[in-house]
Amino acid sequence: MANKQFKMTGKGSVAVHGGNEPDPKYAHLTPIYASSTFYFDTAQQGMERFAGSDKTQIYSRWGNPTHTVAEQKIAALEAHGLSNEKGEPLELKALLHASGQAAMTTLFMSNLSAGDVVLTHYSLYGGTQELLTKVLHENGILTIIADLRDPIKAEKAMQENPAIKMVHIETPANPTLQCIDLEMITNLARRYKLLVSVDNTFATPYLQQPFRYAVDFVFHSTTKFLNGHGTAIGGVLLGRDLSFMAGKAWKWYALLGGNANPFDAYLLTQGMKTLELRMDRHCSNAMAVAQYLEKHPAIEKVIYTGLKSHPDHAVAMKQMRHPGGMLSYELKGGVEAGKKFIDRLQLCTRAVSLGTVDTLISHPASMSHAGIPKAEREKYGITDGLIRMSVGIENIEDILEDLRQSLEG
Template sequence: MAHPFSFGTLCAQPSADPRTTRPHQLPIYATSSFAFEGLPEGMQVFSGDQPGYLYSRFGNPTIDAVAAKIAALESLNLAGKATAYLLSSGMAAISTLCLALLKPGEKILIPNNLYGGTNELFAKILTPMGYQAVIGNLREEAALRRQLQADPSIKMVYFETPANPTLSCIDLQMAADAARQAGAYAVVDNTFATPYLQQPFLYGAHFVVHSTTKYLNGHGNSTSGAIVGLDEALMKEKVFPALKLIGTNCSPWDAWLLENGMKTLELRMERHCSNAMQIARWLEGQPEVAKVHYPGLESHEDHQLAKKQMCAFGGVVSFELKGGAAAGQRFVSGLQLCSLAPTMGDVDTLVMHPASMSHLRVPPEQRRAAGITDGMIRLSIGIESPQDLIADLKNGLGRVAKGRRI
């Protein structure tokens, strides 16, 4: 039977969906928009009277399915459920949340040891727009409460725990309680721990953000971020409109890659943590190492706190070399197995020199005050054989020792 349409029309029209059974794996809905059966359906979906999809910036089945999984993981042990949105990156998650919740003139209270990119966002983008970030002591309850009480314009308390790259920890319960009582939002970056190791909502946090590029994905093949909140109305009425109108949404492809990565999250985190503990203990005995930062070590100042609010201690180990910046540069040049890369959370081991990479644009005095010394090295421990990793680290330390003898 002859087809009623011409060649060009057939090319341009969407192909018919031949599916008769449900797919086993989540499909990628690679479409910018969604078609309606007729105008009445379109009107009902646009008005919100009927659930449905309109345009992928407003929502997409692939993206929403993955966001729902992250929300379920973060609220697994809670009576209520969380709501999550996927965004184009972790930085998109942080900036969108701040713009959604805060008004110009309101302040964000932060510790002095945030990830360098977050520091830059607050200092160079949000502060000129009127959203001032102020540094405070989030580790001591009395100091935190005094600062919140003295400045009612502080409407958000934002922090990482463990912090990047010092791995210092903040008491989630204490900080969240202080923020709530002051009428401020408590926002926790849970990228390093993931919901497998730590669930900030159990301790009273209002919002959790992730760079899902890191451990949740785990394979270094996509970029995305997440905002998770317990107040569904607040998420839908404030956070979602900001995401939709600023256009910081995730792509279906990146969401699908994230979905595949999360399938092995528990298994990967167990190996990351096991390897990291073994390597941290080994580094403590090396003569070229001045100090090792890992919450799993009894020598870490926040070891007991980490034990209280984490079920294991993560896959990142930082350490300080005795020779400063020169030693750090010699160390990374002596590695063969570990890759020099400005990210973390992948299945293979990654190394970074924060003073010349992630925190290069942070003022040196602020960086050093935060404990990020010129000789600090951050290791994102992968799932390789720990013996192979230690052998490679020996090569790097050998290069440091040789340089000190010259």
Template structure:
């Protein structure tokens, strides 16, 4: 999204990129709730379909509101990042009906039968199922490895020349493991593979993967970008704008995963407060993590903001802050975890994350329930693991609710 001034701050860019020019001079970009768009003439319709003339045709192909929202996220992911020529990086973006849909477009526009994808343990359950289950039916093979050892990653790339894509989730769901983006991108370039990153947990405010050489970024915009739990959505952002206009767009259009203009509008409203929300989310999360790590009922806390987390140093290097999501295990295991969840009074018992209220879930029986238990355990999702997305409540109220739930 191009502005006619150059803001120094991320928040300024987020606010003013959502107030872009529109035909009615509305302060905020309006909802264009139309399935189709009118041509002035038969000739104009022909020119639009042939690509000779720019313009909207049908909302599955593109819509003013969804295009504006996609441009906003692309602008945030590329904020203050220069291309090889020293100019502002211009990425392409496509807004989808869900994060899962954005991921599908990303994978299917880059991979064909005979190709391979390399990824790591500890992924969102839906991602794991899609990569290791669905893609296999299309003749696309998958390899899983521990990305904490880049030598192992390079060994796999040497042995499997058919690997065309390396998929990364950092921080990973729900162990908060982090991946060295610069190191992975160096290897990918050496072995002619592209790198994709799920940046949902971090948001572009905390982490900008394009800085490290990543090719594609996607988000479930449902989470922190929207921030209020009011809609489902996803976005795919590609550093190669031409690829996004052609192969990426054609895949997106044919899969039919277009976003609703209503959801796009809600997304743009959420983005306006992204910086201030993330600051408070992160401040609260750090205090909650410290509280849990010192509590006698807690066996383990997975939060990369803690010095005890194995990826604390890496997280500090490539992220502005560790974020607002963590997971933990109680000493009483699964039964203790269930009792803890049932005892909560203020925290919300629900899946998803990134809303203004604190959300508590049980990954093994919820978000990761579609995985084989063996794969789930290898990914760090044990039977008793609890995931928490820390919200914006008063920190004393939040700690009091957690403390009383642990004591009962």
């Protein structure tokens, strides 16, 4: 087991060793602590645990040792190589949830009250958009949508709406892969004393570290690339204000009951160990797919941040290690051509979600964004014919052959 004082230089090492805790029984891998509650040797010990900041040995809705290892590993990946305002290694606190939606709910509910406003952009994940515009709206928390890629429009929205308390962004966004300049938006937000939260699910901490730009919160659906194998649902909220995360954020987390479970946390921990290897393959395969599709006569448009044709290519290259494993595209024949294409696939998997080792292909308009009105979807670039592809780690020759035979019928 790596010594905690050993300074790891690469994210691959952090993915394997970061966050690990010595097991009292000398288990090589993090054990699954499948216990709803934990006993106390004495009344005094129980009092001390309740009074302390470590809630992992009281009740598993409050925390669990298996959760802790997963939380610490994600925090280590997001903070790797970064420093705080004092020049010291950045410390982050993570809270592991049962799903991404649970983590997102803790983020918003612990920071916002009735009368507050969230400033965000178009082309968000459908579940996030519905949470903002329906659930939070019914509780008096409003949402303003603006083109946050444009600094003039972004600042105009901040100036005109003093009730804005938080700026929430996805970059790259789902499924149009629009990218927001993290440095620009965070600098603007600081002028107006606004909190900034970033959904880093598509990029993962291997490709992008939003805390480098002094954002306040980072969110992941751990179901996706962090787990990497489609074996468990999960979400995580990370924050740089340790007292807030251990206090108010933890209180909302515990009371809302959106905690993870030990088995899913175990699966997540094991999945993250190969994050660097998987992401390198996802990214190289996605670039090859994008380049192939861009030249194919049946394709109307390819949306991939690694292509110079993407409007946010420069922003993506500025703040991401690689363009990522996600892309979208439209067929010239529209919806009917898209349905035939999807039905002919033989290797790629027809499924929602993303970030698994196998290639997943879905139709956002009828699946992940079905709850968003058509006019609103199309305004944000999510057309009826848009296909989203999470490129897996299969041999690229096989992925391209499946695309070829499916496109050419």
